[in-house]
Amino acid sequence: MSLVLCLAVTGLCFSLLEKQIRRRPVFFYLFFVLLSLLSIFLPKQLTVPPLAYLVNRLLRRGVLAGAMFLWVMYAIVLPAKSRLQRVMMSLRAQIAIAASILTLSHNIAYGQHYFVLLFTNAGKLKSYELIAACFSLAMILLLLPLTVTSFQVVRRKMSAKRWKQLQRLSYLFYGLLYLHICFIYTGGLRKGKSEYLVQFALYTLLYGIYLMLRLTKAFLKKPLPTAPDYAAKRAARRRKVICLHGGISLLMLLLLLFAFRTVQAGKQGSADTAPAESTSAAESADGGSAAPESASKAGDASTTAAGAGGIAASVPDGDYEGKGVGYNGNIKVKVTVSGGKITAIEILKTDDDEEYFYDAKKKVIQEILDRQTAEVDAASGATSSSDGIMKAVKNALQQ
Known part of the structure; x- marks a missing residue:
């Protein structure tokens, strides 16, 4: 799958190029600016399969940007003192900035259709498309200050407390990003497309696991009292963490069941529609028993002309x-x-x-x-x- 591929490739590249990225972040940003320009201005009628896959599947659809944001999210919850966490934490700001650049180009590519309709003729958008477009606008408004303050030159001019308060908005951004993805996949799920169910399940698992790990880490940061209440408080905290994991797991299960039912209903709807369309086509070819005689002759003449x-x-x-x-x-x-x-x-x-x-x-x-x-x-x-x-x-x- 595209998301798994992007996660694996970016994780490997960040690990191998950690020192170079930290020493020369400007070249790192310029590389992603070039990728963004490629996705915006390169003609869609591509003939080289690898380039078409990179531009159309990974860049324009925001898959690469989404994978990089997942690394930014998971950096803080990865196993402590592991090499992967060290790499991701040291490059967290740079990866976030690069992902933001790609996200903006993704919004430009799709905004030419969705944002134009949103502001000129919102009635043409389906309900889930309208909601997804509104989430995109909200994310852009959040992304701009988060990206600007991620640059070291800007961060140094801010107080640590103020910077941390602003960066907490990133959690709201992550939540909107997941909801945006859910509504994007709604169309495919309602049409009974199983591949959309697989992608929806993957994103749900990744975001759900992150939520469990992040909340658990925040919960465990709270100091415990000293003896003699230490053991009892620690056991109570462990039970609360288990309940927290169980609640989030149940929520993920309900979301996946809902998506599965939606796909099944879409497949059933397609199966019911196909015989009706075939019957309608057959009746049209015969002229329709209830149609006037002139319409029947016109239909026969049209069929004959098509065949001849x-x-x-x-x-x-x-x-x-x-x-x-x-x-x-x-x-x-x-x-x-x-x-x-x-x-x-x-x-x-x-x-x-x-x-x-x-x-x-x-x-x-x-x-x-x-x-x-x-x-x-x-x-x-x-x-x-x-x-x-x-x-x-x-x-x-x-x-």
Whole structure:
């Protein structure tokens, strides 16, 4: 998974380059500025798979930034005196600044769609998209002062007490970040996408475990009385810590069960919709028993025209592969032709965001099969993905 990969690679790089980063933090920041500019200005129509994966999957989607913030969070709760904790604590400020730079570029990349709609036509956003966008704005407002005060030159000019008070806002930022992720994945969960459930579960476990460790460490900092009450107080504290862990574990379990039920409901909804769409398509092809006679004749004429002069009318039977450009990169399809008609369209590969691509795939492919033409209406809110599918189908049949 992308998050696990980012955690492993960044953890290894920070461990190997600890001294260099501490001595020359400016070059470290400039490197991430360049990565951010790459994610903002590099065209989405990439052809080199490794570069496309880095830019589209890791940078623009904020996965790399999220992984780095996880290291910042976990630095304080890692096993005491371990090498990993020493490295992460010594680089905590630098990693936080670099992660903030990537987060801002992530917001620029996605804000072109979400923030514009939020301020111009919020009604077009789904409820979970609207909430996620509002959380993003709140996080940006928190991130700016947290990032500025993380620079040593600024920190030295502040009193230690004031700096610590300001940095406590980072816990609010972490909470909003998790909620933002939850609402982003809501669309995929409601559509029955199992891969979203796996990602949601991973983030929930990582944030839940951090919450347990952080609260436990804060709780254990409280001084215990001296004898003779020491043993009793220590046992009482241990029981409270166990209750704390149990409560957070129960909360995580409930969240995961809710996500699982949401995915199952989405799959069931998709399964119920498919037969209805097939029945509707069949009735449309027959003209509809309840439709007027003129509409029936028009439907028959349209079907005949599609069969006689459709886009695949002169294409030999077989399977054909083609590529088109979607929102985040290439879309690759396999088109099956039989008897001069397109009988099946399969998506082989896409770099587009699943929440948009799912709507485009569901609408556009069915319309192409029904009308036997690659010139169909795009799915609302997924125009680029829809155009990419249509272009891929055309490209496959023109070879």
